[in-house]
Amino acid sequence: MKPIWIVDDDQSIRWVLEKALARENFTTRSFSGVRDALAALEQESPQVLVSDIRMPGGSGLELLQTVRDRMPGLPVIIMTAFSDLDSAVAAFQGGAFEYLAKPFDVDKAVELIRRAVDESMRGEATHDERVTETPEMLGQAPAMQDMFRAIGRLSHSAATVLITGESGTGKELVARALHRHSPRANGPFIALNTAAIPKDLLESELFGHERGAFTGAQAMRQGRFEQAENGTLFLDEIGDMPFDLQTRLLRVLSDGQFYRVGGHNPLKANVRVIAATHQNLDARVRQGLFREDLYHRLNVIRLRLPALRERSEDIPLLTRHFLQKSARDLGVEPKRVSDDALAYLASLPFPGNVRQLENLCNWLTVMAPAQVIERKDLPPDLVPHQDYTPESIAVSTDGAVALAPVAANGAAAVPVAGTAGVWENGLRTEVARMLRENSADVMDELARRFEAAVIREALDFTRGRKVEAAERLGIGRNTITRKIQELHLDA
Numbered sequence: 001m002k003p004i005w006i007v008d009d010d011q012s013i014r015w016v017l018e019k020a021l022a023r024e025n026f027t028t029r030s031f032s033g034v035r036d037a038l039a040a041l042e043q044e045s046p047q048v049l050v051s052d053i054r055m056p057g058g059s060g061l062e063l064l065q066t067v068r069d070r071m072p073g074l075p076v077i078i079m080t081a082f083s084d085l086d087s088a089v090a091a092f093q094g095g096a097f098e099y100l101a102k103p104f105d106v107d108k109a110v111e112l113i114r115r116a117v118d119e120s121m122r123g124e125a126t127h128d129e130r131v132t133e134t135p136e137m138l139g140q141a142p143a144m145q146d147m148f149r150a151i152g153r154l155s156h157s158a159a160t161v162l163i164t165g166e167s168g169t170g171k172e173l174v175a176r177a178l179h180r181h182s183p184r185a186n187g188p189f190i191a192l193n194t195a196a197i198p199k200d201l202l203e204s205e206l207f208g209h210e211r212g213a214f215t216g217a218q219a220m221r222q223g224r225f226e227q228a229e230n231g232t233l234f235l236d237e238i239g240d241m242p243f244d245l246q247t248r249l250l251r252v253l254s255d256g257q258f259y260r261v262g263g264h265n266p267l268k269a270n271v272r273v274i275a276a277t278h279q280n281l282d283a284r285v286r287q288g289l290f291r292e293d294l295y296h297r298l299n300v301i302r303l304r305l306p307a308l309r310e311r312s313e314d315i316p317l318l319t320r321h322f323l324q325k326s327a328r329d330l331g332v333e334p335k336r337v338s339d340d341a342l343a344y345l346a347s348l349p350f351p352g353n354v355r356q357l358e359n360l361c362n363w364l365t366v367m368a369p370a371q372v373i374e375r376k377d378l379p380p381d382l383v384p385h386q387d388y389t390p391e392s393i394a395v396s397t398d399g400a401v402a403l404a405p406v407a408a409n410g411a412a413a414v415p416v417a418g419t420a421g422v423w424e425n426g427l428r429t430e431v432a433r434m435l436r437e438n439s440a441d442v443m444d445e446l447a448r449r450f451e452a453a454v455i456r457e458a459l460d461f462t463r464g465r466k467v468e469a470a471e472r473l474g475i476g477r478n479t480i481t482r483k484i485q486e487l488h489l490d491a
Contacts, residue, residue: 001121003027004113005046007037007063008079009055013102017050020106021113034058038066045071048097048116053080064094072333075116075371079104095332098369119370137173138321141311147174150303155181160253162238162298163276165305168355171276172236174305179232184272187231190224195237203245204261213262225258228271238298239279239290250294273298308353312432315346318354322361335368341375346436347429348382452487455480459489 004026006017014030021028029046031037033055049067053060064076075097097116100109139145151174154161161178163171172191179189197205204213208223224233235241241249252258253273257266275298284290308315319337327334337345350356360379368377375383427446434442458469470480484490 001027001117002045002047003029004117005037005040005049005051006030007032007034007049007051007055007060009033009052013052013079016106017109020110024110024114026113026117034060034063037063041066041070045074047120048075048077048113050077050079050100050113053078061090061094064096068095073120075119077112077116097371115370119372137170137177138317139311139314140317141306141314143306143311144314147303147305151177151181154178154301156183157301158183158272160272160298160300161274162281162300162302163274163305164281164302165276165278166307166353167278168353169305169307170354171278171305172234174303175232175234175274175276178274179234179272182232182272184231188228189232189234190228191234191236192224193236195240199242199245202242203248206245207248207258207260208263209261210263213260217262220260223260225252225269225271226267230270232272232274235273235275237277237279238275239277239281239284243289243291246291246294250291250297253294253297308350308357309429312346312429313436315350315357316342318357319345319361322358323365325358326362326365330365332365333371335365335371335373337364337373338375341373341378343433344375344378344383347433349429448487451483452489455483455487455489 004021006014006028007030008014009032011032014032018028018030029040031040034051035057037049037051038058049063051060051063060078060080064078067074067076072095076095077098077100078094078096079100079102081102097119098112100112137144137148139147161175163174165171175191176189179185192205194202204217204221204223206223206225208221208226209217211217211220235249248258252269256269258269259266281290281295281299285292285295316337319342323337324334345357352359360382363379364373364377370377431442431446434445439445454473455469458473459466462468462472466480466484467477470477473480
């Protein structure tokens with residue numbers, strides 16, 4: 001391995017880092033100024049470069065820029081005694097691996113350098129991960145493959161489509177794909193979120209208005225139906241449309257005609273309508289909140305998008321894709337995710353679905369300190385200080401992630417908040433992980449873990465009284481004794 005270079009005009013800093021790194025079996029080479037380091041770069045290169053930011057005869061930021069131009073994969077750690085915002089921002093904008101403020105903890109500095117070394121040694125490993133083209137949609141899960149087949153079958157059709165699925169699953173992406181692969185692909189694609197428009201304005205937004213139709217209508221305005229002529233109109237969150245407007249929409253779908261607000265002449269609508277909702281329209285029809293006849297008009301062909309937790313095998317693929325996309329948008333080198341961090345992400349329920357994962361990747365592109373993202377680099381709300389297992393992860397009724405800390409004996413230390421059945425989400429996630437990893441005897445393994453967790457919790461509840469625990473669980477005292485022996489719970 002090549003040496004660690006230390007560039008600092010302060011001899012004591014160089015000495016401290018040299019001794020600390022030597023104890024960790026790292027070789028080092030030190031320079032008192034930028035010019036000497038630049039001269040040495042003409043002949044050789046380090047494994048990692050650690051440089052002060054302000055030195056006589058040259059700036060560490062200038063050295064950083066030169067290194068980034070010549071050796072873009074070389075990690076550079078910038079040190080400074082001037083812990084100000086401008087220095088930190090300048091360091092990261094220049095492409096620094098990390099920013100180290102003086103005075104620093106030597107052990108933490110060595111740990112940071114060790115991470116930089118790991119990054120440097122792995123830097124060449126993932127060129128094959130780079131994506132040269134941006135696909136429309138990604139998914140290897142069977143449910144997504146079925147979705148792709150449905151889009152293909154609909155490519156020659158202009159039928160009305162209803163897309164259902166939770167918020168953040170990508171319903172508009174499906175609508176755009178249906179448009180792009182349809183006979184109307186050369187026409188406009190117009191999208192409208194009906195839940196985002198105030199009720200008083202939604203009618204005008206959909207159908208347009210004539211001049212003088214209401215206060216403030218100083219000119220005629222085309223609505224979305226006219227704008228989408230010969231193309232596709234995507235009505236998102238259709239389940240939130242006011243009841244009286246549902247009647248007008250039904251008339252357009254039935255007759256192919258509509259009137260602008262304040263208008264008297266009917267207008268023809270040659271538009272394909274694709275609607276989407278995260279709500280259960282069947283239930284809303286039963287509750288009298290959605291017109292049944294409109295529901296049947298929209299529900300000609302229904303496509304259901306699976307939640308991300310139902311296609312957890314796609315999380316690694318999507319994570320790499322979104323990191324590539326985020327890096328292109330920001331003009332930086334794409335980051336990578338370690339196998340351990342990917343496995344952890346795949347175990348999470350992601351109540352915000354694909355949108356939440358994309359936002360996470362944007363955050364990691366900006367905030368993660370290394371090019372290779374480890375589990376500890378994930379946001380604190382995803383990786384709390386407590387130890388968690390996939391079984392302890394659930395989704396509460398408001399969509400938030402609920403995590404239960406795991407005690408030393410493997411049992412949940414506190415109960416998971418949420419509605420009845422939330423623990424099944426964690427169980428399904430764990431089953432998916434074991435199946436992906438081709439684990440042997442999945443059913444037996446999960447059954448043993450389930451029985452162990454239940455019996456442990458019952459014994460904790462009864463303070464070790466086996467007879468009472470057996471009664472609470474509804475099993476015999478001989479059964480609990482045998483299970484404790486079989487599962488090695490005696491300790």
